[in-house]
Amino acid sequence: MLVFGFGQLYAQKTIVINDTVPEHIFKSDEIVCLEDASNKLTFGEISSSVFHNRFQKNINYYPKNYNRSSSYWYRVKVNFTKDLNRATVIEFFDQITDHIEAYMPDDNGIYRQSKTGADLNFTDRLYKHKNFEFLVNSTKKGEYYYYFKVKSKDQVNVIIVFRTVERFIQYGLTEYFTYGFFYGMIVIFSFHNLLMFIAVKRRQYLFYILYILSVGLYEMSTDGIAFQYLWPKHPVWNEYAYGVALYFISSFGLIFTKELLHVKVKAPRLNQLINVLLIARLAFFLLCLFYNNDWFKYKFLEFIPLSVGFYTGIYIWWKKQYRPARFFVLGYFFLFLGFVIKVIHILGWARHIPGALGYYSLTFGFLLEMVLLSFAIGDQVRLLKKKKENARKQIIKQMQVNADLKDSINRELEVKVAERTREVQQQAEELLQQNITIEHQNEELLSKNTLLEQQAEEISRMNILLEKDNITLKTNIEKVTDARVNATELDFDEFSQKYPDRDSCYKFLADMKWEHGYKCIKCGNSSYCNGKVPFNRRCTKCAYEESVLHQTIFENNRIPINKAFYLVYLMYNHKGAISSHKLSEKLGIRQSTCWTYAAKVKKVMEERKKDLKGVGKSGWSKLVLDKQA
Missing domain, CATH: 2.60.40.2380 (Immunoglobulin-like)
Structure with missing residues (x-):
């Protein structure tokens, strides 16, 4: 029950x-x-x-x-x-x-x-x-x-x-209708911005078109729509499509950020960071494409360019007071929020988020971002128009002033050019001297590096020789220990150098017991795996676990295994003539226990008297296995 x-x-x-x-x-x-x-x-x-x-x-x-x-x-x-x-x-x-x-x-x-x-x-x-x-x-x-x-x-x-x-x-009709709406918006936004690019000739429109088309390709790849309609007979393309689309999204997104927000002028350091990030992203993409496409699965790395773009928009809006950046920041906020919800949903941490919201959060984020980025572009166009009108007024006024200042400015420029020429010549001479100094330092470093390489080679050679000596010394020690065990009677401390603990004893028994291969005693299977106890063997077919002590003289043993080894060793060396009091004194075990184990060993010696004849001092190890086994 x-x-x-x-x-x-x-x-x-x-x-x-x-x-x-x-x-x-x-x-x-x-x-x-x-x-x-x-x-x-x-x-x-x-x-x-x-x-x-x-x-x-x-x-x-x-x-x-x-x-x-x-x-x-x-x-x-x-x-x-x-x-x-x-x-x-x-x-x-x-x-x-x-x-x-x-x-x-x-x-x-x-x-x-x-x-x-x-x-x-x-x-x-x-x-x-x-x-x-x-x-x-x-x-x-x-x-x-x-x-x-x-x-x-x-x-x-x-x-x-x-x-x-x-x-x-x-469900399918509703879902495909939603996809049609989403991809339709991508086509409409792309066509609208293409017309703007043709009319205005500003590169930001072109990069925005490439960005939203990359978004559409990524969504089609992850949703399975691309596999259904674009390459239904080429499933291998599924392994590359989403990775290629993600690369285009992050790259064109960062380039569009630079163009829209004038990052090169307003935040030079952030512009350098974006350039470095674009190069690193290209290198990672090429590695995934030509070396190991399995790396495409690390989609969480897109968090880095997304965060850099988001921070760039916040910095230029907050610090530089650039008004079009406010729609950019708002769009990236929704995209960032959708990305976070998507990650939480994938990791299974958001059980209370509705399934549709968690599954399509990134799609909603892309959709809101596209709308708000369009507002940002429109806001920038209005700002540019206003700047052009102000610039036209300033040009008319400035042309009147320029006529009066032309001569004086030219004279000042001539003086400044002369001064600057002298400064450049002086800097060139300083740079030449610095180059000479650097060349000398490089020569010194090269000579030192050569010396260090020679020393490293010598140290490596000495290490190899020392390792060979250590291996030889260790082998000699093991041979001497084996020889002493087989040649003379050792005390327990000396005997323990050969069999110091339970694992060394179990290993000795396992090597001797399964010397000719493993075979399950239940089903006869010859394949095994490790058991729960070290050196036990478990049959992979019937799961029977055979103890390393089974069918040995130590089965059901209740004293430490290394002391049991030593007891057999003493009994064999003394041909069974050692008393239980002497065994108790040598092993530190009660006399009655020694007597019981000595009687068991002596019985086995009597049964195998003929088998042990002429085997020498190492014959004690022949007693441990059951003769039937």
Whole structure:
């Protein structure tokens, strides 16, 4: 009853479905999972009674594949309280999941396999939809277990949703309508700013067009829309598309920031920082593209250019009092907020944030940013017009003043040019002298570096010689110790140098016991792994763990193993003629215990008298193994 109660305490939660439930999102303890690090487990093994209780509870709001080299098996339990009599689907949300296998029973209880994922052509999907759907084979009354195998090179959120087909169609139409609105706005903004670029010839419009088009490409890549409509037969492009789009977003975003806010003039240091960041971002992009595209997954690095752009806008608006920057700051605020909410949602820390807001937070942020950046551009245009009018008035006034000051200015310029020429010549002479000094210093440094390299080579050579001497000395010590153990009777301290602790004794027993290979005594399997106790071996097939002491003279031993070794050693050297009082004195163990163990060893010596004949001083080690083993 206790075992049954304990099992019920950790039983998987059953989800009850009836006609009033159009959809259900599985979360938290409604999903159990099992990691397959070997990637070799089959559905037959996973669904067997052996593995039934090995599934673990999901600790997060949504499960994740933390180890991206492993396969993960997920199981949900559904109870249909009555026949639904309508088609239903199981849907997975994360569009970058590489491979999903579903195993769902039909009306006869036979499990049917279905496959999908971002690694397959889009045309191979059951429904031509950006998410992954599986048709539920049976909706008759009863309890069902659904199994899903997920493997992905990227870490994904395993969001499993049960939906009726009616709800799926309604949800899909609404979602695609929203995407159409979003991408339509991108096209409209791009076309409007293209006309402005043609009319005004200001580069900021061109960079803004490239920026919002990059936003559109990134959103299409992450939403699966690009895979559906742009490259449905080339799933490998999914591994590069979002990374390329992110690079264009951060690069064109920073360049647009420089052009719109005149960062080079208003904040030279921030301009240098942005230039360095653009070079670093290009280097990282090239590494991801040509060396390891797996690095594209580090999308959180976009926090750096986003923060730099946000801070630049705040600085120029607050410190330089540049009015168009206020819309820029407001737009980046919404983008920054959307980025933070998206990260919190991905990490599973925002359980109280509505799912749609958390999932589409970055899209909302991009949308608001595009609108507000357009306001910033318009505000800048109005400011430029006002500046041009003021400049025209100032030009007319200045032309009148210039006529009077032209001659005096020219004379002053001639004097200043002469002075500046002398300063430049003097600085050139100083630079020449500094270059000569630097050349001398470089020559000294080169000579010192050469000397240091020679010393380093000599030290390295000496270290190699010392290491060889240490290895030789250590080998000689071990040989001398073995020789003394086999040649003369040692006291316990000397004997302990060879077998100082439990691990050294267990290692000696394991090497001798499985000298000719391991074989499970239960099933005969020859494959094993480490057991709970050091040097024990556990069968990988039947999980039986064999103790290193099993079938040895030390089985059920109750005294320290190194003292038991020494007791066997003394008994063998004295041919069983040493008294239990003498053993008690040498080992520091009670006389009665010594007598018991001595009798056991003496019995084994009598039984193996013929086998031990002529083996010499090392024959004591032949006593430890069971003769049958």
